[in-house]
Amino acid sequence: MLVAGAGVTGRSVAAALGGMGARVTVTDANAERLAELADTGAELVPGLTEPPAGTDLVVTSPGWRPSSPLLVAAAEAGVEVIGEVELAWRIAQRLPKPPVWLAVTGTNGKTTTVGMLESILRAHGANAVACGNVGLPVIDAVLAGHEVLAVELSSFQLHWQSSLRVHAGVVLNLAEDHLDWHGSLDHYAHAKGAVYAGATFVVRNTEDDWSTKLAAEHDGTHVGFRLDTPRIGELGVVEDLLIDRAFVDDPANNAVELATLADVRPAGPHNVANALAAAALARAYGVSTDAVRDGLRAFVPGAHRAVPVAESAGIAYVNDSKATNPHAASGSLRSFPSVVWIAGGQLKGASVDDLVKEVAGRLRGVVLLGVDAEVISASLARHAPDVRVERPAPGDDEPMIAAVRAARAMARSGDVVLLAPAAASLDMYRDYAHRGDAFAEAVHRLIQEDDGDTGAS
Structure with missing residues (x-):
């Protein structure tokens, strides 16, 4: 068997196949990364x-x-090509008691939702773990013997599977992303929609057209979620309460309370939607209402996801470096009434016009970074021509320090300086975490400079 790729997933796959007695070869273009797998016992080429x-x-x-020469050659030779998720599913089905899979996909909110779901399941007492695109390879979670898996699935992972049939699955939302990989929005969307194939419970976002459309193409028990009053068969919000009208045991009562808005962190409508999706998947598994509430309260948001960094002179600084596409940036920007927006990076073929039109009224100013800064600048000129835009020139400062300095100069008391790039980070940083760390470091450095200038201690 051949493992293509020597990253985290490749290591886990090679170890799992080797442990099952298979003869394994691993290949990767990066010889140094390949050498790190020497302890797996696989042949490294x-x-x-x-x-x-x-x-x-x-x-x-x-x-x-799919166009990679090795994978094309394999297909032409009649050799089956699958991904780690497909392999994990096949191995799981051979176990005496396969784990229950609760799967989350979508353009944005996946990691937050599976984190919430894991927390809810554990509050219920289940032997549960978050895995997949969130970090822990699914095959490791399967072999560890967990009872239920909260699985984050990317469009890439779903593309490379064929037989996955989860207990409950959700497409949280869908907007342009990874079009450079999939070739079109339709191909990207239907890769995501594969999470619904054969699912016992099909969970859809009733306020997202693509989620609703993709769900309609599949059988199963349909459950919806929305940010207003839920209908029968849905979860939603009534005043400050999260309400379930889908999984109700008492015939005399067609709605039950799950939690309050105050129980949802980070705050913001997009994270309330994530909490409702997590609750729907958990309730499909049989989790109690108390566990939903307790799990949401216990959930600790991940780093670089709308994290407050500091406040100085009445200006708040928020790190949402994880907003790596326009749809994610929209949710972040809509959480604040007046924003100096730090944006830019690799747009991956996505358009920012709808985003700019949607949030133009919230923008105090914009600071642009990265390879696609000009694309965002042109959109701002079309749809928010009165908004001040800065693009720091190369100089003595690191780019993020220059960006934060420019943003601070535009901000007024009560504003938020928000890093929500709407783009990937690899043109300037190792990953979105490196970018977020650079932002936080720049904020703290400039605040310290201000304190020194004013004699504060």
């Missing part, structure tokens, strides 16, 4: 462009494109 003779299965890392 850099830069393969076709599978070795006798290969009967290729397990690819999710980011490898």
Whole structure:
């Protein structure tokens, strides 16, 4: 068997297949990364462009494109190509008691939702773990013997599976993203929609057209969630309460209270929607209302997701570096009435026009960074021509320090300086976490400079 890719997933796949007695070869273009897998016992061969003779299965890392020469050669040779998620599912079905899969996909909110879901399941007493695109490979979670899996699935992971049939699945939302990989919005959307195939419970966002459309293409028990009063068969919000009208045991009462808005962190409508989606998946598994409330209260949001960094001179600084596409940035920007927005990076083929039109009235100013800064600047000129835009020139400062300095100069007391780039980070940083750390460091450095200038201690 051949493992394509020597990252975290590749290591787990190689170890799992080797433990099952398979003869395993691993390939990767990065020889140094490949060498780190020496302890797996696999044969390590850099830069393969076709599978070795006798290969009967290729397990690819999710980011490898179908057009990669090795994967094309495998398909032409009649060798099956699957991903780690598909392999994990096949292995799980051979266990005496396979784990229950509760799966989350969508353009934005996946990691927050699976984190909430894991917390709710554990509050219920289940042996549960969040896995998949959130960090822990699914195959490791399966082999560890967990009872129920809160699985985050990317469009890449879903593309490389074929037999996955989860107990409950949700497409949280869908907007342009990864079009450079999938080729079109329709292909991207239907990769996401594969999470619904054969699902016992099909959970949809009633306020998202694509989620609703994709859910309608599949059978199963349909459950909706919305940010206003829920209908029968839905979860929603009434005043400050999260309400369930889908999983109700008492015939005399067609609604039950799950939690309050104050129990949801981070705050904001998009995270209330995430909490409702997590609650729907958990309730499909049989979780109690108390566990939903307790799990949401216990949930600790991940780093770089709308995290307050500091406040100085009445200006708040918020790090949402995880907002790596326009849809995610929209949710973040709509959480604040007056914003100096730090944006830019790699748009991956996505348009920002709808985002700019939607949030123009909230913008005090905009600071642009990265390779696609000009694209965002042009959109701002079309749809928010009165908003001040800065693009710091190269100078003595690091780019993020220059950006925060420019944002601070535009901000007024009561404003939020918000890093919500609407773009990926690899043009300037190792990843979104590195970018978020750079923002936080720049904020603290400039506040310290201000304190020194004013003699504060």
